[in-house]
Amino acid sequence: MPHGNGMGPRWWHRRFRGCGYRMTVPRQAILDVLSKTSRHLSAEDVFMAVHKVYHHVGLTTVYRTLELLVQMGLVSKFDFGDGRARYELLEGSKDSGHHHHLICTKCGRIIDYTDFIDEEIKLLKETEKGLSKKYKFKITNHLIQFYGLCDKCKDKR
Amino acid sequence: MPHGNGMGPRWWHRRFRGCGYRMTVPRQAILDVLSKTSRHLSAEDVFMAVHKVYHHVGLTTVYRTLELLVQMGLVSKFDFGDGRARYELLEGSKDSGHHHHLICTKCGRIIDYTDFIDEEIKLLKETEKGLSKKYKFKITNHLIQFYGLCDKCKDKR
């Protein structure tokens, strides 16, 4: 499930160079994994996927690269409450890939959804505006998550 | 800043008994701390506060009690991204204490806000309904957080 927004080895390479960083084999491999696999990978997930192809790449490098990607704004880091961070590549065009998560508190399944995003964005923008004014707080990001039971777990009890 | 919704030692005691649990000195002390102090305490914060009065109470008990309180629905557990869980006592009456958080990504300050809650609840209810239907997902809870820079940190750079 590639992105198809014009991202690719060369784009990433330029992006890295622009930030004063170097494009390396491990970094490229990590980006490949993030862009080709389904979402919500933990550092360990990424490590295992990369490790299949490049045995020499270590978990430490995966952590460092993911952190770097988060700082560069290319990757989002989430906490779904299971004690490990999850990462997903951001889409290219602004807001195009904007979505939130439904998290099953029983089996841990995560569903992306993009429904109601328009209404949501509208409300959020208003809210952000009001809150910025009232608390003199400069809002840069927001997080919305729903918790509950997924289709399968709901029926089990 | 006590709650004043009729909660108190006896109410908690009954609540515990109702769930088959016992009210003990450490549990009472932890509830006291949660109900009297300002919010967003980490397990360590609670431990230190309790420890001032009851030297014998251990950190393990604090973790276990907080987990218990979360399961009983008396306490909410949050993750503000700094690697440790935060806990806060829920208000008594339904939705009365409902609020969300502004989190300063620089200094870690957390601001509670209750503004726009009405609009928010309206949209969330709609969204929950739609999502429940579409994904057959039974939603039990939601999380909304805003990240950014607080008044003081915003000006520093």
Added chain:
DNA sequence: ATATCTGCAAAGACTTTGCATGAGA
């Protein structure tokens, strides 16, 4: 009386750090 709770110590899970070696531009 007895099932629940507690404290301590130890283990567990995830993540970060130090440092010598290796590699991109």
Added chain:
DNA sequence: TCTCATGCAAAGTCTTTGCAGATAT
């Protein structure tokens, strides 16, 4: 060539677990 990046091992941090002794009802 000269930084920047990597891998390994070790340490760090928060949280959980095992178990004998203590406690609430």
